[in-house]
Amino acid sequence: MDVIKILGIVGSLRKGSYNRFALKAAQELVPGGAVLNLIELHGIPVFDQDNEMTLPASVLEFKRRILDADAILFATPEYNYSLPGGLKNAIDWASRPYGESAWLGKPAAVMGASTGSLGTARAQYHLRQILVTLDMPVVNQPEVMIGNAAQRFDQNGRLTDAPTRQHIQKLLGALVQLAKTAR
Template structure:
């Protein structure tokens, strides 16, 4: 594995302080190989997508999001599941970052995904919806390993820190696979 100076941008699809998915990203930052760095981007300041606003120029938080995606070697998304899909805040951020389609920062960007939910299917349906969005953006969403953290209450503490060792191992394996996947895409 060559993770020399590997930059990962982590994005959680939840705004709440003790979010399990924000906790998953914190765990990923702890578990990343020494030569990889995970920076997280908070979606709270991203306004609702509006083509009229976009036509006047991207708002500052959107510019920042796009520039961080551009600078990252790969993205790591931690998504909750809302009504069998991804939360609006995450979809909204993808919508902004997918524009304009020619030369969009999401195009050909390697992406890994994971997700925690309180339900029994651990965001399986949300991750399918996420893959569908990344098909349109032509992002390189990694196929596996799949990380579905089901019954999240049993795996995190009250502050949303990931305490379950098996899940921590899965997050570690996802990061290792993401570095290999990205290097393969870059170097063939």
């Protein structure tokens, strides 16, 4: 059987992002028969519907990477009780123009890390609402909300918290299963 290709979308632009670190941990935990590659959101301009018929090169590459993947793993921080504008912007670009969404039917999973105690719960729920309108099947359990992230990663960005690593591993297993059923 072919390898399941998962695209991990880093929802933060910050170099020292705990969400980037969480996706790097996920790369170590991906089940056999699957691979997880990451993509950053740097260089994607603010969505402008006037330009959707001639997509910028960075958006075309983003859409190409989504279309090439069998599944998507979003890692979102939480800004002001929701997902960051850069992530929402990239999602909007990849859904356009109308009728040419790269997201349609693409299996997905969501996780997030935050220095706060709720671990991006509100951002993840908002992201899940968006994924409904994009018609993406989403892993419901386990929910991976990494709260108090500063205590769960070491100074080099390595996820040291064993229960969190186990939750990510279970999430990846569920995403791989969802991707297999979607084929």
